[in-house]
Amino acid sequence: MKNINNMTDQELIRIYENGDEKGLRILIDRHKSKIYTSIYMRVKDEFIAEDIFQETFIKVINTIKSGGYNEEGKFLPWVIRIAYNMVIDYFRKEKRGPTVVNSEGYDIFEVMNFTDDDAERKMVRKQTDVDLKKIIQLLPDDQKEVLIMRHFCDMSFKDIADVTDVSINTALGRMRYALSNLRRLIEEHNLTFQFS
Structure with missing residues (x-):
């Protein structure tokens, strides 16, 4: 039998539907x-x-348990679409738009694996990450x-189009x-990015 950790998303959903909580975990x-x-990145x-x-x-759990999940092979885009709608609902309830994040709090760049660098390069990379996050927040x-x-969730343009309800x-x-716009903003702010 196939190792549960190597199963596809669809196989794990089937396992969960049959009562094994490990599938969902x-x-x-x-x-x-x-x-x-x-x-x-939205809130x-x-x-x-x-x-x-x-x-x-x-x-997600309620939908799967009620038999309402039918996005064969598209689990991640389906969940991100649900999350996207939940964010929209949150802002509707709050009747406000997202605020610009400061350099504290959860750092998106911490989820990426970087090679071990010396202390100076790590400091430069950390400042680069902070600057890049600020620049990204300036985009429409x-x-x-x-x-x-695309870059942080590794979604295809087809999946992005589906989630945002626009054409590819x-x-x-x-x-x-x-x-x-990122290139322009980087030049306007006189930033130099060094990526390895």
């Missing part, structure tokens, strides 16, 4: 950083992001959203504008 562990990141608050993350999985929301989904060409265009 592995799915959450497998995708939690991408889902949490997609929420956090800019660690505690709100954690609440929305939990509410998202309550909805639709461009920022596509950039986050629109998603691609937003990404192109986001990258163009």
Whole structure:
């Protein structure tokens, strides 16, 4: 029999539907950083992001248990779409837009694996990450959203288009504008990025 950790998302959902909680636990562990990141980058608050993350999985659990899950092979985009809708609901309730995050709190760049560098390079990288986060926050929301989904959540443009309810060409265009605006903003702020 196949090792449970090597099973596909769909196989894990079937296991969970048949009463084995491990299936859901592995799915959450497998995708939690991408889902949490997609929420956090929109709400800019660690505690709100954690609440929305939990509410998202309550909805996921209820949908699966009621037999309403039918996104064959598309678990992550389906969950990110639910999280996206939960964020929209949160802002509707709060009747306010997201605020710009400061350099404290959850750091999106901590989920990425970097090679061991000497102390000076680590300091330069940390400052680069802080500067880049600030620049990304200056992008228009639709461009920022596509950039986050593509680069931090590793989503395909088709999945991004599905989640944001736009055409693939629109998603691609937003990404192109986001990258163009990032370059311009980096030049305007006289920033130099050193990536290894």
